[in-house]
Amino acid sequence: MALLEVNNLHTSFFTPAGEVRAVNGVSFQLERGKVLGIVGESGSGKSVTAYSIMQILASTGRIVEGSIKLDGQELVNAGEKVMKQVRGNKISIIFQDPMTSLNPTYTIGHQLMEAITLHTERSKKQAWDRAVEMLRLVNVNEPEKRMKQYPFEFSGGMRQRVMIAMALACEPDILIADEPTTALDVTIQAQILELMKSLQEELGMAIIMITHDLGVVAQLCDEVIVMYAGSICEQGTAEEIFYNPRHEYTKGLMRSIPTADTAGTRLQPITGTPIDLLNMPKGCPFAPRCDNAMKICLTRRCERMKINDDHMAACWMNVKAGAEDGSIQLEHEDPEGGEADA
Amino acid sequence: MPEITEKSLIEVRHLKQYFSINVGMFKSKPLKAVDDVSFAIRKGETLGLVGESGCGKTTVGRTLLHLYKPTGGEILYNGQPVQTREEINAFRKKATMVFQDPYSSLNPRMTVSDIIGEPLDIHKMYGSKAERQERILELMDKVGLNSEHAARYAHEFSGGQRQRIGIARALALDPEFIVCDEPVSALDVSIQAQVINMFDELQDQLELTYLFIAHDILVVRHISDRIAVMYLGKMVELADAKEIYEHPLHPYTKSLMSAVPQPDPRIARANKRIVLSGDIPSPLNAPSGCPFRTRCPHATEACAEAMPEFKEAAPGHFAACHRIAELN
Numbered sequence: 001m002a003l004l005e006v007n008n009l010h011t012s013f014f015t016p017a018g019e020v021r022a023v024n025g026v027s028f029q030l031e032r033g034k035v036l037g038i039v040g041e042s043g044s045g046k047s048v049t050a051y052s053i054m055q056i057l058a059s060t061g062r063i064v065e066g067s068i069k070l071d072g073q074e075l076v077n078a079g080e081k082v083m084k085q086v087r088g089n090k091i092s093i094i095f096q097d098p099m100t101s102l103n104p105t106y107t108i109g110h111q112l113m114e115a116i117t118l119h120t121e122r123s124k125k126q127a128w129d130r131a132v133e134m135l136r137l138v139n140v141n142e143p144e145k146r147m148k149q150y151p152f153e154f155s156g157g158m159r160q161r162v163m164i165a166m167a168l169a170c171e172p173d174i175l176i177a178d179e180p181t182t183a184l185d186v187t188i189q190a191q192i193l194e195l196m197k198s199l200q201e202e203l204g205m206a207i208i209m210i211t212h213d214l215g216v217v218a219q220l221c222d223e224v225i226v227m228y229a230g231s232i233c234e235q236g237t238a239e240e241i242f243y244n245p246r247h248e249y250t251k252g253l254m255r256s257i258p259t260a261d262t263a264g265t266r267l268q269p270i271t272g273t274p275i276d277l278l279n280m281p282k283g284c285p286f287a288p289r290c291d292n293a294m295k296i297c298l299t300r301r302c303e304r305m306k307i308n309d310d311h312m313a314a315c316w317m318n319v320k321a322g323a324e325d326g327s328i329q330l331e332h333e334d335p336e337g338g339e340a341d342a
Numbered sequence: 343m344p345e346i347t348e349k350s351l352i353e354v355r356h357l358k359q360y361f362s363i364n365v366g367m368f369k370s371k372p373l374k375a376v377d378d379v380s381f382a383i384r385k386g387e388t389l390g391l392v393g394e395s396g397c398g399k400t401t402v403g404r405t406l407l408h409l410y411k412p413t414g415g416e417i418l419y420n421g422q423p424v425q426t427r428e429e430i431n432a433f434r435k436k437a438t439m440v441f442q443d444p445y446s447s448l449n450p451r452m453t454v455s456d457i458i459g460e461p462l463d464i465h466k467m468y469g470s471k472a473e474r475q476e477r478i479l480e481l482m483d484k485v486g487l488n489s490e491h492a493a494r495y496a497h498e499f500s501g502g503q504r505q506r507i508g509i510a511r512a513l514a515l516d517p518e519f520i521v522c523d524e525p526v527s528a529l530d531v532s533i534q535a536q537v538i539n540m541f542d543e544l545q546d547q548l549e550l551t552y553l554f555i556a557h558d559i560l561v562v563r564h565i566s567d568r569i570a571v572m573y574l575g576k577m578v579e580l581a582d583a584k585e586i587y588e589h590p591l592h593p594y595t596k597s598l599m600s601a602v603p604q605p606d607p608r609i610a611r612a613n614k615r616i617v618l619s620g621d622i623p624s625p626l627n628a629p630s631g632c633p634f635r636t637r638c639p640h641a642t643e644a645c646a647e648a649m650p651e652f653k654e655a656a657p658g659h660f661a662a663c664h665r666i667a668e669l670n
Contacts, residue, residue, distance in 0.1 A: 042530055058432060184559065185395055186598060188394075190597075193603070212530065215605045216603050219610040242607050256535035256559065266543075269533070271536070
């Protein structure tokens with residue numbers, strides 16, 4: 001059994017302007033000790049997916065449908081009491097901005113100890129020792145001295161280390177990292193990514209890495225989910241996603257990144273503007289920006305189809321390719337152009 | 343000092359920009375945001391300027407346009423100094439800026455046409471209202487904005503479109519030189535590529551010269567002819583884009599280039615990263631001698647004593663490191 005199973009998750013925000021469907025039928029499984037990357041642009045629903053798992057959505061947001069199972073235990077509608085046991089103990093989260101996620105008026109030690117005493121039966125003394133041990137684990141120098149300092153005395157990279165120490169203090173099974181290095185400089189980002197990788201190997205927790213940076217994904221992740229407009233367009237092992245992308249959006253993303261070969265040439269951007277979640281198209285959400293969109297893309301959303309054992313994609317282009325090379329037989333009685341299973 | 347050729351459009355000599363920071367009730371201390379930086383940009387060239395936050399790259403861009411009064415040094419435009427009020431005003435018609443944040447750099451109370459038209463108003467660049475309007479529509483067309491949207495406000499546009507508005511504003515005076523201060527870092531990857539292409543196309547069409555400031559090395563390498571690297575207010579290396587990426591000489595540049603997350607799992611995993619220990623020191627307490635010595639894996643005692651000279655190590659390749667000959 002997978003450690004975390006998310007099935008057909010729908011999360012919406014109910015705003016005065018209407019229902020914003022931030023997450024639309026997301027399903028995935030996370031195995032113990034694996035690193036899963038969720039990539040997508042702003043508004044693609046990658047963070048909302050994570051917040052739904054933790055159930056820390058803004059007050060206007062609600063899980064409308066779907067199930068989230070941790071070790072077989074259903075979390076949707078399980079109630080706040082259960083979630084309090086889950087958060088911090090079994091699943092921890094670190095956020096993008098390490099400045100705003102720490103309380104400026106308490107010492108680092110106070111905040112670390114609070115996280116520890118809240119979730120375990122440790123005494124104050126034991127919590128202090130555990131906090132020092134955690135700071136040492138994330139390579140903070142002179143941890144005893146640092147315990148008595150305030151967040152403003154820490155640099156951005158150091159604060160993110162403290163956040164990681166706090167998140168890992170209760171040995172969670174899953175660490176969700178929501179753009180953990182986006183606010184950091186390149187050389188500091190390299191330090192934090194190295195740290196996360198070595199801690200993952202040492203402690204064996206699973207990581208869900210949420211990022212917009214394909215470079216971070218390439219470096220760290222075993223599996224990758226690509227999201228667009230609240231849905232998963234493609235999912236597979238890092239190798240498959242990077243070297244055999246099978247969704248037009250993923251292909252477009254890969255093409256639009258500058259590399260060593262693009263210097264002096266024009267990039268191939270994805271045309272158009274990001275989608276308006278209040279006005280979702282009927283068919284594939286990416287169709288309005290897709291250069292290869294077909295008639296069916298505008299009217300019908302493509303289900304996720306299996307490309308191979310390590311790879312799924314939701315793109316009609318694969319059906320077209322399959323029909324052309326004969327690996328898929330289309331049924332012709334369907335007037336809308338044929339629905340097929342790979 | 344970097345090559346000074348006759349064809350240089352912009353030349354900066356020993357530029358210094360210090361800010362006075364209060365460190366006590368009555369005490370202040372100079373923060374050396376830019377300390378003795380010299381470079382030249384040829385006409386039609388893109389010079390990329392990279393470095394981490396607090397290294398002074400944005401300050402270089404702003405001081406260059408006299409948005410701050412330089413503490414020391416010279417700025418030459420077409421070989422002529424830019425110093426007096428008149429010289430600065432004339433210079434600002436030819437040199438403009440595109441800012442990082444397309445959200446805060448556009449006035450929310452002004453329509454798009456007024457935002458783009460403001461430089462025209464300031465420098466009185468039109469004879470009649472119709473002429474002004476015509477110029478605004480022409481500029482909107484040039485950056486790929488729908489001219490029907492001229493009467494809208496900035497909040498009605500997406501990030502990428504807002505950045506286009508900022509670029510149209512920068513182009514209003516027919517400049518020769520544009521300082522692009524992190525113009526794509528607030529944008530999503532797919533939109534970023536559109537805007538980068540537009541910078542490229544505009545450069546070809548209008549023979550523009552860019553100072554392209556960014557922290558994303560993949561972007562800078564794509565767009566730049568040459569790249570300069572800054573650390574704690576000093577320039578540490580300057581060379582052709584391909585050269586500096588493939589054969590960096592300075593230990594800081596080496597670690598910076600190796601730290602770039604490559605969007606390719608096989609390369610990323612095989613890559614030997616040089617992970618630096620420690621954080622960037624505060625510019626208020628910059629180390630003596632070489633500013634990088636506190637994090638440099640090769641630092642010796644000599645590095646603490648004197649600031650290494652910024653000199654030509656290979657043809658067209660400048661670096662400031664005491665141990666450059668031994669390490670490369």
